[in-house]
Structures are given as structure tokens and as C-alpha cells.
Amino acid sequence: MRRDVKAERVVLAVAKAIEAKFDRGDWLTLGYETGYADRVREHPRLLRSLDWNDDDYSGHVLDMVEAILRPSGRHIGAGPRRISTRAIDEANFAIVERMLGLSKWLAQHEPVLFSDIYGSRVADVGVDELQAAAKQLGLVDVDEHAARIRRGIRDDPAQAIGSAKELLETVLKAVLGLHGNGPETKKDIPYLLKQANITLGLDPAGARGSDPGAEQRRKALGALTNLVNSIAELRNAGFGTGHGLSQRPTLDVATARLAVSAAVTAATFYIEAHAAEQG
Known part of the structure; x- marks a missing residue:
């Protein structure tokens, strides 16, 4: 991951890959590996919208990815929301990067985001x-x-x-x-x-x-x-x-x-x- 990449681009890239690839089991695995299993299960709409293929699933994916990759980021559930100014949590990013095969998926499906995050394919x-x-x-x-x-x-x-x-x-x-x-x-x-x-x-x-x-x-x-x-x-x-x-x-x-x-x-x-x- 490039040091000068904007955190929002990383969150967006991971969210797009998760939306395309994850099922319920993948979400729970990610939750256990990052320490966010309870938040994944307790999110009021994330897994439900996935199971029912609801239109609001994309937004809930972004919410959860923001929470996992930028731990001081948006609050999930009740209460006011705020956007984090913190950088990406590199340990959690390494986990999702491995689970998703992120660079390969982005190179094939989101080349602009790939370039933003990784630079040249070479x-x-x-x-x-x-x-x-x-x-x-x-x-x-x-x-x-x-x-x-x-x-x-x-x-x-x-x-x-x-x-x-x-x-x-x-x-x-x-x-x-x-x-x-x-x-x-x-x-x-x-x-x-x-x-x-x-x-x-x-x-x-x-x-x-x-x-x-x-x-x-x-x-x-x-x-x-x-x-x-x-x-x-x-x-x-x-x-x-x-x-x-x-x-x-x-x-x-x-x-x-x-x-x-x-x-x-x-x-x-x-x-x-x-x-x-x-x-």
C-alpha cells in the first residue's frame, strides 16, 4: 500500500471487494481475525441486508469497513456519527488484503483504485x-x-x-x-x-x-x-x-x-x- 494513499480510497476499495466476494461466513471470519466479531453480528442491518440482497447493503459494508480499518471512525448503530481522521490500521488492512486477494481483484475489476493504492502493476x-x-x-x-x-x-x-x-x-x-x-x-x-x-x-x-x-x-x-x-x-x-x-x-x-x-x-x-x- 502506498504511503500517500488517501484512507478513504482504501476503505472504498476494500468495501467494493468485500461486496463482490464476501458471504456471511467470510464476514464472521474477518470479525474474529480483527476482533470485530461482536460488531459484525450485532450490526442491525449488515448481515440481514446481505442475506436478503437489500439495496442498502453497500452502505452497511462501508460502515463496517470504516470501523475495522479506521478504529476511531464511524460509530455503528445508535448515536451520532463522525468521520475519523486517523490513518488506516495496517494490521487489519493486512488481514483483509490477504482474505480478499485485494491487489489481484482490484487490478482486474477496479484498475483506478488499484493504481491509487498500489501504484504500478509492475x-x-x-x-x-x-x-x-x-x-x-x-x-x-x-x-x-x-x-x-x-x-x-x-x-x-x-x-x-x-x-x-x-x-x-x-x-x-x-x-x-x-x-x-x-x-x-x-x-x-x-x-x-x-x-x-x-x-x-x-x-x-x-x-x-x-x-x-x-x-x-x-x-x-x-x-x-x-x-x-x-x-x-x-x-x-x-x-x-x-x-x-x-x-x-x-x-x-x-x-x-x-x-x-x-x-x-x-x-x-x-x-x-x-x-x-x-x-
Whole structure:
């Protein structure tokens, strides 16, 4: 999400997507995830107007989205109403963004709102494809990293690079079956990449080591590995979030985009290779 976007445009975009996609169960799920379940159930008209396809449903959706995304916003139910001047609640926005597949839906159905909220379509650096691949394997953690990358690539390159490194670690550990926070999971990216290649039979001695194009694939993976390793180095050098730095050096958006694009491409490849191996 762009830092300079008007909060009202975000509320409108989310409301339009919810009106098009949500059913009663989706509303209740959103309520439980954001802490607004009681307000969703107790709203005098929201779920009723949805069930009966009433003309006033759109207005009630806007009311509830305003309440969830801008917590000091409109009062729901009795009493006077006031409009909030507060910014969007980013935690709640991340939840609705994930539930709705918001950027993809806006790009297809509301391109003007997409541009207002996310900027250029190019900036998504393949995140939609990554999320689609991860969903097939049930890697739910990928959604959180992808959402942070999507928000950060334009406005907070350090956040995007930090999230890109975490994304790669999440995917590679999933391929290797390393779960939780035990000592066996404390591995760096070069080690994880090497072991993932062995696990998936992509190394020269592996099951896929003699496939047509295997040598060229290894060369491509080698080049990609160098890019991926540079992401970890950028982050460790202080260009990405982490390590508690108080005076962080800045990185230009073009370099951040290159690093993040490599991370997303690598993560998508390993997810799809893992899916093929399982299949």
C-alpha cells in the first residue's frame, strides 16, 4: 500500500471487494481475525441486508469497513456519527488484503483504485504467482511475507528486503521439513539452498540431474543463488529490517526491486519444484 494513499480510497476499495466476494461466513471470519466479531453480528442491518440482497447493503459494508480499518471512525448503530481522521490500521488492512486477494481483484475489476493504492502493476514483482503456488501447498506463512513485500517495495525498501529474506527462509525450510524454532532450524540461506537442491534432486548427482536441460538449469539456479545470497547480505549489511539498527543506510528502490524480484522468483521456483516432487 502506498504511503500517500488517501484512507478513504482504501476503505472504498476494500468495501467494493468485500461486496463482490464476501458471504456471511467470510464476514464472521474477518470479525474474529480483527476482533470485530461482536460488531459484525450485532450490526442491525449488515448481515440481514446481505442475506436478503437489500439495496442498502453497500452502505452497511462501508460502515463496517470504516470501523475495522479506521478504529476511531464511524460509530455503528445508535448515536451520532463522525468521520475519523486517523490513518488506516495496517494490521487489519493486512488481514483483509490477504482474505480478499485485494491487489489481484482490484487490478482486474477496479484498475483506478488499484493504481491509487498500489501504484504500478509492475511493482507486484510476481507476488500473485508466488501466493497462488504457495496456496496449493498450504504454505500460509507465505501470504504474510508477500503482503509485507507488496506494501514495502514502493514505500519501505528495507522492509521489503527483510521480508524477502524471511520469505526465502520460510519456503526453503518448508521444502526441507524444518518447522518450529528448534536449533535444527537455525540455518543460513546458502545452506538451505544447497540442501533444498539435494532434496529435490536438482544437484548433479540427483534424480533430475540428467534431465534434458539440467545443466542449463543448474547454471540458471547458480546465477539465481548468487542473487538470493546477495539479499541476505544486503539485509545483514543493514539495508533490510532486523538487527535493531538505529541509523539504517538507505537503498534505492530499483536495487530493492531487483533483490525482491529474485527472492520471489526463487521462492516460486522452489515451491513449484517441491509440488512436482510430491506429485
